Amino acid sequence: DTEVTQTPKHLVMGMTNKKSLKCEQHMGHRAMYWYKQKAKKPPELMFVYSYEKLSINESVPSRFSPECPNSSLLNLHLHALQPEDSALYLCASSQDASGSYKTGELFFGEGSRLTVL
Amino acid sequence: KNQVEQSPQSLIILEGKNCTLQCNYTVSPFSNLRWYKQDTGRGPVSLTIMTFSENTKSNGRYTATLDADTKQSSLHITASQLSDSASYICVVKGAGNKLTFGGGTRVLVKP
Numbered sequence: 675d676t677e678v679t680q681t682p683k684h685l686v687m688g689m690t691n692k693k694s695l696k697c698e699q700h701m702g703h704r705a706m707y708w709y710k711q712k713a714k715k716p717p718e719l720m721f722v723y724s725y726e727k728l729s730i731n732e733s734v735p736s737r738f739s740p741e742c743p744n745s746s747l748l749n750l751h752l753h754a755l756q757p758e759d760s761a762l763y764l765c766a767s768s769q770d771a772s773g774s775y776k777t778g779e780l781f782f783g784e785g786s787r788l789t790v791l
Numbered sequence: 792k793n794q795v796e797q798s799p800q801s802l803i804i805l806e807g808k809n810c811t812l813q814c815n816y817t818v819s820p821f822s823n824l825r826w827y828k829q830d831t832g833r834g835p836v837s838l839t840i841m842t843f844s845e846n847t848k849s850n851g852r853y854t855a856t857l858d859a860d861t862k863q864s865s866l867h868i869t870a871s872q873l874s875d876s877a878s879y880i881c882v883v884k885g886a887g888n889k890l891t892f893g894g895g896t897r898v899l900v901k902p
Contacts, residue, residue, distance in 0.1 A: 780882075
């Protein structure tokens with residue numbers, strides 16, 4: 675199984691709502707990532723979890739709150755978002771985040787399309 | 792500053808024709824270079840990963856080349872199909888786990 679599963683596929687929320695994006699992988703990977711992608715732009719790294727600990731936060735606003743309950747699951751909690759936060763949110767995983775794995779190949783999920791009204 | 796530049800930004804080709812996409816990078820130190828294919832509204836899918844010592848790597852009709860001396864890579868698509876219509880993203884892995892993404896090339900294959 676080489677899949678990274680993201681839910682929901684589409685989410686529409688108001689600026690006062692609280693919602694969560696979920697990501698799951700069963701490849702035994704120990705690194706998981708959240709990326710944000712605007713239309714016609716490459717993905718931008720938001721967070722990296724390595725062995726269930728937050729290792730990188732790319733200066734993301736606190737209205738985005740990541741959580742890694744266990745090695746297979748990654749959540750992104752959303753609160754008080756702005757319309758400019760509308761984007762495709764991609765989850766990815768890799769063997770590990772230390773760079774010691776031979777290639778560090780990244781496996782992406784299908785993404786969650788978020789629209790903030 | 793680590794950068795990955797891709798060209799062209801977009802191109803249109805006729806079904807059955809070949810095309811070549813370019814990627815120039817300034818990432819240092821260099822670990823590996825990846826090409827991803829991303830269909831509209833979906834997650835990127837890995838096509839190839841190349842390390843310093845690899846010059847050419849193929850995946851079906853996709854062939855990637857790497858010149859680590861000039862810091863250039865190319866992705867050649869042979870006998871294009873309508874399903875090749877997508878964005879192709881060049882990603883370079885540098886020190887640690889840092890990935891630098893290129894801006895992508897949007898390919899449209901027309902019948």
